[in-house]
Each structure stands twice: as structure tokens, then as C-alpha cells.
């Protein structure tokens with residue numbers, strides 16, 4: 001048991017090193033601030049050690065009239081009258097306390113400032129890093145867990161650094177300093193006092209290790225709770241429509257109870273640890289008082305020395321008691337810091353390749369050369385896809401659900417990289433372009449466009465940051481959105497509710513089209529942009545899309561084959577392969593899968609796309 005505890009305690013040291021090393025660039029920038037705060041901390045500790053000395057001199061020098069007790073530096077005291085000596089020593093009590101307060105203020109303020117600055121930079125880095133991590137990462141990590149790491153974990157690290165780590169350092173220095181002075185006064189008594197440390201370290205390290213484990217479990221459960229809550233709130237319509245409350249409440253209760261129990265376990269351990277330290281301390285104090293009083297009777301020590309010993313020990317109790325608690329808190333903060341670092345250590349799979357350059361303004365030719373891809377290495381989604389399209393061509397991607405159409409579009413955006421083959425824009429592999437400069441030239445409108453909870457104007461300018469009001473309005477007019485925006489209470493300044501919930505599906509799509517239009521992209525991807533819209537909305541959105549895609553290389557993913565008849569090129573995709581390609585008349589003449597699907601749709605005018613897919617899959 002003890003071995004496990006020691007192992008855990010040892011874990012704190014590599015954990016702290018890992019955090020210091022990872023955040024070193026931010027810490028280094030504040031060398032001066034941190035250095036001067038540490039210096040103030042040392043000064044404060046030294047003044048703390050001096051605190052009982054005036055009392056010793058009052059006892060031995062004034063009350064017992066001893067003259068051989070002053071060190072050389074205070075030799076002048078021997079010539080002073082007792083009254084002057086008393087006044088001087090009383091004044092020194094105040095002076096030491098005042099100086100101690102000043103140095104404590106300087107060290108605490110300096111360290112707190114440095115910690116706030118370092119950790120706010122770390123938090124910004126973490127936020128930016130999470131945004132840049134590949135979609136494959138985001139599919140693996142739940143959003144609630146990531147949110148907890150950016151908010152709760154960093155906040156705890158900040159609080160513990162300010163409120164615990166600095167006092168912890170002060171406590172360690174105080175204890176070491178006190179031990180030094182105790183040895184100088186009487187080695188035997190000092191040894192007795194020190195004897196508690198191995199006992200103390202072994203018992204506490206074991207418990208601290210357990211606290212750390214429990215806290216880690218507790219943090220993970222809290223992350224799971226955040227996840228469940230955000231998932232439920234995100235899908236509240238479905239929850240209410242399907243009356244899932246009872247079932248979800250039940251699941252939540254299980255998670256909540258588990259987290260509560262883990263929290264209680266770590267709290268129990270922390271309280272136990274505190275009690276244990278108190279008992280150990282009382283034992284030492286009793287022994288030292290007994291032994292030192294005997295030494296005074298033998299004239300080896302003066303009563304003033306006993307005062308110093310008892311004062312130091314009593315003063316050290318607090319730091320020692322705190323140390324055990326602080327080690328527990330630091331262990332928790334280290335777990336938090338490591339959770340943040342774990343994320344920072346993830347390399348985005350999709351990133352700028354060495355030597356990548358900023359993309360020139362694209363003409364818009366796109367080619368896929370033997371492109372294969374699978375989300376999971378054991379399951380290929382796209383198989384050896386080959387095609388080349390000219391700038392400004394309009395391409396439709398059709399085929400059954402799950403055939404890989406959206407995946408193909410995702411690869412063009414470099415949301416994922418192909419496992420084999422290459423994708424070229426204007427004759428160059430897209431991995432040779434800087435990622436941002438590639439994505440900035442591609443506009444995307446999805447089936448369910450997500451808007452942000454900011455004004456409509458800002459939502460549109462997210463398409464091209466820095467766009468003027470006139471450009472926003474121009475884009476909105478092109479997207480058939482200007483009129484309905486003007487009918488809203490605050491027009492372009494109307495703040496959209498979370499994920500655009502206050503607008504209709506058609507209105508959201510038109511704002512998304514305006515957001516795409518403001519980019520003036522040479523390449524446009526439309527992923528079922530009109531699915532789920534009613535007739536009137538669909539018409540308005542289609543009109544907007546026609547304007548958006550004019551002159552741009554366009555990839556439209558659609559289940560509605562009538563909507564793609566006029567396209568320059570249609571790819572019929574099935575099971576990750578382009579089975580048929582050509583214009584509508586060419587494909588109809590081929591009388592293959594596309595023609596079969598087209599006829600099915602035409603014959604069954606009222607059959608919805610899902611219905612058609614079932615027919616196809618059958």
C-alpha cells in the first residue's frame with residue numbers, strides 16, 4: 001500500500017515537470033515577474049523565521065538579564081538599559097511584521113499576475129488548438145469533455161497555482177529554514193522534530209495518491225455529465241417529441257450518483273489526511289516540550305530557546321497541515337493540467353505540410369487521382385476515385401445514401417486526407433497549399449446550415465471577415481435573404497438564437513448562402529442544400545443557389561435527380577465508386593443505374609428520396 005502511495009506521490013513531480021515544460025514558453029516570457037516574486041517570497045520566509053526572536057531576547061536578555069545571548073551583530077544590545085532594550089525589541093516586532101506583510105503582498109500579487117497571464121494564454125492556445133484538430137479527433141472526443149478541459153480544468157489550475165502552489169512553496173521554505181535554525185540551536189531537539197518527516201511523508205503520500213486517482217475518475221464522470229446534458233439540450237426537440245425524459249433522467253441519475261460517490265470518496269480521503277497530520281503533530285509537540293524543558297533544567301538551553309523551539313514547531317504545524325492538503329490540491333490541479341496537455345499534444349492529422357504555400361486565386365479545375373479513403377482503416381469508403389473537371393463546370397454527385405458523396409466533398413475541403421491517391425486543384429496537390437488559403441476559396445452550403453448566436457450581419461461576414469456592410473447586403477440580396485432580413489425587428493442586427501433556431505429552415509439556408517456568396521469562391525460545394533424545405537422555400541433557395549454558383553466549379557450532392565438534369569457532368573456513385581458518369585442524356589442513353597433511378601423518381605412522383613433508396617437498396 002505504501003509503495004503504491006509513494007509511486008503516486010512521485011507522480012506529482014513528473015506531472016509538475018510536464019506542465020512546467022509544456023507551458024515554459026509562456027512562463028519564460030514572465031521571467032522577471034516570477035523571479036522577483038520568488039525573491040519576495042524568500043524575504044518573507046526569512047522574516048517569518050525572525051518573528052519569535054525579539055521575544056527570546058525579551059525573555060533571556062530583559063527578564064532573565066543574560067548578556068551572553070546576543071550574536072556579534074547585536075553586540076550593541078549588551079550596553080543598552082533594560083527599558084531601552086525592551087522598547088527596541090517591541091518596535092522590532094512591529095517592524096518585522098510590517099516588512100513581512102509588504103513582501104507577502106509583493107510575492108502573492110506578482111505570482112498571481114504571472115499565473116493569470118500564463119494560464120489565460122494557455123487557455124487561448126487550447127481553444128485555438130481544439131478548433132484546428134481534425135474532425136477525426138472531434139468524433140472521438142465528446143464536446144462536454146473538451147468544454148470541461150478548456151473551462152474547468154484551466155480554471156482549477158489557475159486557482160491552485162495562485163492559492164495553493166505559492167503558499168506551498170512558502171511553507172516548504174519556512175519548514176526548511178526553521179529546521180536549519182533549530183539545528184543551530186540544539187541538534188538533538190531538531191532531530192526529534194525532523195523525525196516526524198519520514199513518517200509524515202509515507203502516510204500522506206499513500207493517501208495523496210489515492211486522492212489523485214479518485215479525482216481523475218471524478219473529473220471524467222463530470223465530463224460525461226456535461227456531455228449528456230449538452231447532448232440532451234442539443235436534441236431537445238427529439239427528446240420532447242419522443243417523450244424520452246424518463247429514460248434520460250434515469251441514465252442521468254446513474255451518472256450523477258456515480259460522480260457524487262467519487263467526489264465523496266476523494267473528500268473523505270482529504271479529511272482523513274488532515275486528521276492524521278494533526279495527531280502526528282501533537283505527538284511531536286508534546287515530546288519536544290518535555291525534552292526541551294529537561295534541557296533548561298540541565299542549563300543546556302535557555303527558556304528563550306524553548307520559546308523559539310515551541311514557536312517554530314507551532315508555526316510549522318500550520319504549514320505542515322497545509323502541506324498535506326496542498327499536496328492533495330496540487331495533485332488535482334496536476335491532473336487538470338495534464339488533461340489540458342493531453343489535448344495540446346494531439347497533432348491535427350490534417351495540417352499544413354512542410355513547404356506548403358499560400359494558394360493563388362484558383363481557376364477552379366479539380367481532379368481526383370486514384371483517391372481512396374476510409375474513416376476506419378479496415379473499411380474503405382471511397383475506392384480509387386478518378387475524375388477531372390474544368391473550371392466553372394457544374395458537377396452533380398448522386399447515388400444511394402451512404403455511398404460516399406459527402407465524404408468525397410469532405411476530402412476536397414481537406415477535412416480529411418485521402419489514404420491513397422491525390423486531389424489536385426489547378427494541377428497542384430491540395431496538400432501543397434496552406435490549409436486556410438485552400439478552404440478560404442471553397443464555399444460550402446450544407447443541408448442543415450449552422451448559424452452562430454450573433455447578429456445576422458456577423459453571421460454573413462463569417463464567410464469573409466472584414467466584409468463591408470454594402471458587401472453583406474449585396475450577398476444577402478443574391479441569396480434572396482435581404483427582404484426577410486429587413487422584416488426582422490432589428491434587420492441585419494437581429495441576433496440569431498443558438499444554432500439559428502429562431503429562423504425557418506429556408507431562412508437559415510439563405511443566410512448560409514449569403515455567407516457562402518460573400519466569399520466569391522471559385523469552388524462551391526452544395527450538400528443537399530434544399531432537402532427538407534417546403535416548395536416555396538425550396539424555390540427561393542434554388543434561385544439563390546443558381547446565382548451563387550454562377551461561374552464557379554460546383555459540386556452538388558443531391559437525391560433529387562430532376563434538380564441535376566441541367567448539370568455539365570453527373571457522377572453516379574455507389575459503394576464508394578463512380579459507377580457511371582456523363583451528362584443527363586448520356587447517362588439516360590447508358591440505361592444503367594442512374595437511368596433506372598431517374599425513371600423510378602419520375603414514375604413515383606410522390607415517392608420521397610428515402611423511399612427511392614429503399615427501392616434501390618432492395
Ligand SMILES: Nc1ncnc2c1ncn2[C@@H]1O[C@H](COP(=O)(O)OP(=O)(O)OP(=O)(O)O)[C@@H](O)[C@H]1O
Pocket residue numbers: 139375376381399400401402403404405406407408
Ligand atoms: N465521420 C464518420 N466516421 C465514420 N464513418 C463515417 C463518417 N461519416 C460517414 N461515415 C460512413 O461513410 C459512409 C459514406 O458516408 P457519406 O456521408 O459520405 O455518404 P453519402 O453518400 O453522402 O450519404 P447521404 O446521401 O446519406 O448523405 C457511410 O457508410 C457512413 O456511415
